[in-house]
Amino acid sequence: MVMWVTVKLFATFRENRFKEARREYPPGTTVADVATGLEIDHDLIGMIFIHGRAAELDRVLEEGDVLALFPLLGGG
Amino acid sequence: MPKVIRINMTDLSVRTDEAPEAWGGLGGRALTSTVVAAEVPPTCHPLGPNNKLVFAPGLLSGTAAGNAGRMSAGAKSPLTGTIKESNAGGTCGRMLGRLDIKAIIIEGQPASTDTWYQIRISGEGVVIEPEAETVGMNNFAVLESVARRYGEDKGVITIGSAGENLMMISNISTRDPEGKLRSFGRGGLGAVMGSKRIKFITIDQEGTRPVPLVDSAAFKAANMVFTKALKDHPVSGQGLPTYGTAVLVNILHEIGGLPTRNFTSGQCEHHDMISGEHMYDTIVARGGEPTHGCSLGCVIQCSQVYNDKDGNYLTSGFEYETIWAYGADCLIDNLDLIAECDNVMDDLGVDSIETPVMFGVAMEAGLLKFGDGTEVLRMLREEIGKATPLGRILGGGTGHVGKTYGVARVPVVKNQAIPAYDPRSVKGIGVTYATTTQGADHTAGYAVATNVLNVGGKVDPLSNEGQVELSRNLQIATAAIDSTGLCLFIAFPALDIAECLPATVDMLNARFGTKLTMDDVVGLGKTVLKLEHEFNLAAGIGPEQDRLPEFFELEAIAPHNVKWDMEQKELASFWNF
Numbered sequence: 001m002v003m004w005v006t007v008k009l010f011a012t013f014r015e016n017r018f019k020e021a022r023r024e025y026p027p028g029t030t031v032a033d034v035a036t037g038l039e040i041d042h043d044l045i046g047m048i049f050i051h052g053r054a055a056e057l058d059r060v061l062e063e064g065d066v067l068a069l070f071p072l073l074g075g076g
Numbered sequence: 077m078p079k080v081i082r083i084n085m086t087d088l089s090v091r092t093d094e095a096p097e098a099w100g101g102l103g104g105r106a107l108t109s110t111v112v113a114a115e116v117p118p119t120c121h122p123l124g125p126n127n128k129l130v131f132a133p134g135l136l137s138g139t140a141a142g143n144a145g146r147m148s149a150g151a152k153s154p155l156t157g158t159i160k161e162s163n164a165g166g167t168c169g170r171m172l173g174r175l176d177i178k179a180i181i182i183e184g185q186p187a188s189t190d191t192w193y194q195i196r197i198s199g200e201g202v203v204i205e206p207e208a209e210t211v212g213m214n215n216f217a218v219l220e221s222v223a224r225r226y227g228e229d230k231g232v233i234t235i236g237s238a239g240e241n242l243m244m245i246s247n248i249s250t251r252d253p254e255g256k257l258r259s260f261g262r263g264g265l266g267a268v269m270g271s272k273r274i275k276f277i278t279i280d281q282e283g284t285r286p287v288p289l290v291d292s293a294a295f296k297a298a299n300m301v302f303t304k305a306l307k308d309h310p311v312s313g314q315g316l317p318t319y320g321t322a323v324l325v326n327i328l329h330e331i332g333g334l335p336t337r338n339f340t341s342g343q344c345e346h347h348d349m350i351s352g353e354h355m356y357d358t359i360v361a362r363g364g365e366p367t368h369g370c371s372l373g374c375v376i377q378c379s380q381v382y383n384d385k386d387g388n389y390l391t392s393g394f395e396y397e398t399i400w401a402y403g404a405d406c407l408i409d410n411l412d413l414i415a416e417c418d419n420v421m422d423d424l425g426v427d428s429i430e431t432p433v434m435f436g437v438a439m440e441a442g443l444l445k446f447g448d449g450t451e452v453l454r455m456l457r458e459e460i461g462k463a464t465p466l467g468r469i470l471g472g473g474t475g476h477v478g479k480t481y482g483v484a485r486v487p488v489v490k491n492q493a494i495p496a497y498d499p500r501s502v503k504g505i506g507v508t509y510a511t512t513t514q515g516a517d518h519t520a521g522y523a524v525a526t527n528v529l530n531v532g533g534k535v536d537p538l539s540n541e542g543q544v545e546l547s548r549n550l551q552i553a554t555a556a557i558d559s560t561g562l563c564l565f566i567a568f569p570a571l572d573i574a575e576c577l578p579a580t581v582d583m584l585n586a587r588f589g590t591k592l593t594m595d596d597v598v599g600l601g602k603t604v605l606k607l608e609h610e611f612n613l614a615a616g617i618g619p620e621q622d623r624l625p626e627f628f629e630l631e632a633i634a635p636h637n638v639k640w641d642m643e644q645k646e647l648a649s650f651w652n653f
């Protein structure tokens with residue numbers, strides 16, 4: 001059993017990685033697992049959105065989720 | 077002793093007074109709003125002789141404090157009918173600080189409209205002279221003319237043709253350290269300066285000495301703590317310097333808060349083409365500067381220099397709001413075209429939020445097509461720039477164009493255009509739009525920080541809960557920061573790093589020998605908001621105008637399918653403090 005998750009990366013997280021990719025994960029995978037797999041330091045993560053809603057690192061992903069990871073950013 | 081300069085344009089007289097003692101602890105917005113509230117009849121016509129235009133550097137202007145290069149302009153706004161404060165970077169705030177000028181208050185207006193004037197301010201005094209050469213010129217030409225006639229090193233405050241033509245979308249521009257433009261953007265202040273027949277003001281700081289500090293060792297120590305906080309925080313230390321504010325495009329798209337096609341969707345298909353990431357790559361590839369300051373002493377440097385594909389300067393200070401408004405709200409998917417629009421707007425002297433949001437409504441009205449950046453450029457140059465009858469309709473701003481063409485979806489509060497965050501999906505900023513004394517203005521209480529960016533805690537952007545309190549606290553803090561001359565972006569570290577704000581209070585105390593506490597500074601913020609609110613009430617702008625346009629309650633926005641549904645009673649509780 002696998003599930004497909006769309007992972008979107010932004011700003012510095014894109015460096016040497018990708019903008020957007022459909023990726024396969026085993027069931028039970030958390031946001032933290034995805035970040036670890038991409039070698040993204042958890043401390044650098046500022047915003048996590050799943051389908052445009054805020055989520056936490058320990059959130060268990062589901063088939064078809066769209067996960068967006070941003071470093072801490074701001075503007076105005 | 078700090079001075080206050082009063083320039084009377086009715087009889088062309090100048091009076092220089094010592095600043096009243098009561099103004100000792102006031103600067104920036106606190107001072108412009110105090111003067112406007114005390115001296116401008118709230119019911120006056122904003123373009124008549126009874127309005128006053130006030131410039132005030134911040135309390136820390138002219139010192140070595142990091143990011144202290146902002147100064148305020150205030151008046152009754154012709155766009156909103158409310159009190160208005162607008163602040164900008166550039167070189168003048170610092171110079172006024174060094175000249176020990178606390179405020180420039182411009183009163184009255186010439187009886188005849190035949191003559192334009194220039195005003196030159198230096199340590200020796202003030203000169204008012206008729207001005208002919210630059211009349212009819214736009215801002216870049218004015219800067220050139222001033223540099224040629226009076227020297228490259230002068231601070232300049234100017235209006236372009238839009239201000240001369242008394243348009244509601246006009247702003248006041250000021251020279252930045254590189255000879256480009258920054259603006260006191262919002263509320264049509266360019267028309268107020270134009271109504272007083274002033275084309276430009278120069279500031280000459282020659283012969284001035286560094287601003288005296290009561291305790292320079294304590295000042296230095298506090299400034300070190302402060303600057304360290306700015307550099308340590310990921311937003312002010314890395315995000316803003318690298319990507320500028322345009323990094324918000326992808327964030328707001330992702331959470332469904334990027335108003336698109338005149339506020340009919342919360343997401344924009346071509347978001348990546350107009351994103352901060354794309355802008356950064358483009359700037360670097362073309363030999364521009366991604367990291368740049370709008371004023372001396374800026375540690376954060378959110379600004380940038382954007383070149384065209386041949387590597388020639390196209391624009392600078394290219395901000396999220398402008399990029400959002402043309403890119404998503406008007407659907408122009410070409411960053412170069414947007415940069416050109418930005419440059420033309422700087423030159424004409426028009427607000428880079430009001431103007432493109434107005435174009436969004438004009439597109440909905442069918443005056444031009446969504447996405448047609450070339451026609452926007454033509455209308456900017458040929459209609460607004462030449463003040464044709466159509467140009468004057470467009471120059472009346474978003475609300476005016478909506479009325480003229482019978483559009484019901486008009487994103488304004490108190491007749492000022494709503495900026496780049498949809499209040500249905502970022503509810504905290506909706507509270508700020510509805511309640512601020514300024515008309516729709518995101519900077520007045522930037523709830524996006526806590527609703528979306530996870531700075532200063534977390535408050536769910538899709539729920540009404542906690543939003544009024546959040547907006548209130550931010551609006552109070554902002555009013556205080558706007559009074560110091562510090563750039564508002566210091567709020568990012570200030571919301572997260574405990575030593576940051578106390579360090580600014582320590583700097584104030586070391587500068588003036590005062591014993592202010594954090595509570596005093598918060599108290600100042602409250603006082604400013606209340607006196608602005610009272611001015612608005614007396615001007616006839618009551619609680620029934622503290623609301624969002626009806627279409628936000630009627631139309632759900634994709635992707636979260638949300639409407640604006642905050643009770644008016646809850647909004648009214650904003651003023652319980």
Ligand code: SF4
Pocket residue numbers: 143145165368369370371374375376377378379563564565
């Ligand atoms: S951070 Fe940006 S707005 Fe603030 S002073 Fe620096 S360049 Fe200007």
